[in-house]
Amino acid sequence: MTNQFNSVDANVQSMLxxxxxxxxxxxxxxxxxxxxxxxxxxxxxxxxxxxxxxxxLLMILQLNSQSLLSLAKEQSVLTLYLPGSTNLDDARTRIxxxxxxRHVQIQDANASLLEFEALTHTSGTADLLGHNPMPAVIxxxxxxxxxxxxxxxxxxxxxxxxxxxxxxxxAWMQRLFDSLEILHRLxxxxxxxMSLAVLLAITNTIRLAVESRRDEVVLLKxxxxxxxxVRRPFLYMGFWYxxxxxxxxxxxxxxxxxxxxxxIEHLARLYHTDFHLDTHLEALCLGIPALAALLGISGAxxxxxxxxxxxxxx
Numbered sequence: 160m161t162n163q164f165n166s167v168d169a170n171v172q173s174m175l176x177x178x179x180x181x182x183x184x185x186x187x188x189x190x191x192x193x194x195x196x197x198x199x200x201x202x203x204x205x206x207x208x209x210x211x212x213x214x215x216l217l218m219i220l221q222l223n224s225q226s227l228l229s230l231a232k233e234q235s236v237l238t239l240y241l242p243g244s245t246n247l248d249d250a251r252t253r254i255x256x257x258x259x260x261r262h263v264q265i266q267d268a269n270a271s272l273l274e275f276e277a278l279t280h281t282s283g284t285a286d287l288l289g290h291n292p293m294p295a296v297i298x299x300x301x302x303x304x305x306x307x308x309x310x311x312x313x314x315x316x317x318x319x320x321x322x323x324x325x326x327x328x329x330a331w332m333q334r335l336f337d338s339l340e341i342l343h344r345l346x347x348x349x350x351x352x353m354s355l356a357v358l359l360a361i362t363n364t365i366r367l368a369v370e371s372r373r374d375e376v377v378l379l380k381x382x383x384x385x386x387x388x389v390r391r392p393f394l395y396m397g398f399w400y401x402x403x404x405x406x407x408x409x410x411x412x413x414x415x416x417x418x419x420x421x422x423i424e425h426l427a428r429l430y431h432t433d434f435h436l437d438t439h440l441e442a443l444c445l446g447i448p449a450l451a452a453l454l455g456i457s458g459a460x461x462x463x464x465x466x467x468x469x470x471x472x473x
Contacts, residue, residue, distance in 0.1 A: 394459045
């Protein structure tokens with residue numbers, strides 16, 4: 160009984176070793192076939208890389224725009240302009256009694272006038288006009304920065320000060336967020352279209368590869384090879400096309416982001432910020448090659464599914 164178990168175990172190990180060696184041979188062999196035709200292979204890889212780089216670059220721009228706007232939205236405030244004769248202490252107390260208020264900052268009319276004269280490089284405005292024309296400014300930081308909460312606070316403040324002017328900083332940000340939704344849907348459409356283009360390109364490439372090896376495929380089938388055995392080297396070829404094309408696409412995106420960051424960082428310094436485009440390196444270097452490899456295997460499988468049946472030996 161022990162000898163029988165040992166014999167079965169040896170047979171299993173032998174089959175597993177043969178299976179691994181066969182896969183290793185096809186992995187290296189399919190890559191070697193790409194190297195043997197460098198020009199045609201590189202053209203196909205560039206098509207795949209460019210097709211996947213476009214939606215990836217759009218995704219990076221969208222993610223960075225969302226991060227930038229989210230940061231700006233957290234700093235959004237309401238600005239209330241009151242006549243200079245208003246009792247500011249009373250106004251502060253009434254505003255802070257409202258729900259959803261985190262912080263209230265007051266600038267009286269005299270401070271507003273000094274700020275105006277500093278910005279315009281003028282002086283003696285009050286003496287010239289006979290009165291101070293500048294309003295008192297109350298800056299209100301809400302607890303919640305979404306547009307709905309800030310609109311409710313604005314309505315409550317308007318009820319307290321019907322004649323005052325209220326400026327809601329978050330309104331334009333909400334419009335930009337709505338615009339980003341259009342960019343998001345454009346990214347999904349572009350990703351779907353470019354993925355289909357990659358799938359078709361790899362499918363056509365594998366069909367041509369099968370046609371170029373028609374006699375070899377027919378001979379293997381005459382010798383009793385199954386569809387799985389015949390299909391294996393072409394699936395690995397599709398995998399290599401996808402993986403290498405995805406790596407080229409990731410490299411193109413990284414190079415483009417680096418190129419764009421030069422003027423973006425210069426512009427950000429003019430606004431006293433350190434903003435730059437984040438490449439999301441881990442997702443980029445893993446996501447694009449993984450998606451491309453999956454598309455490569457799928458394209459090869461679709462190309463082989465019907466094509467191998469047409470090559471049945473007669």
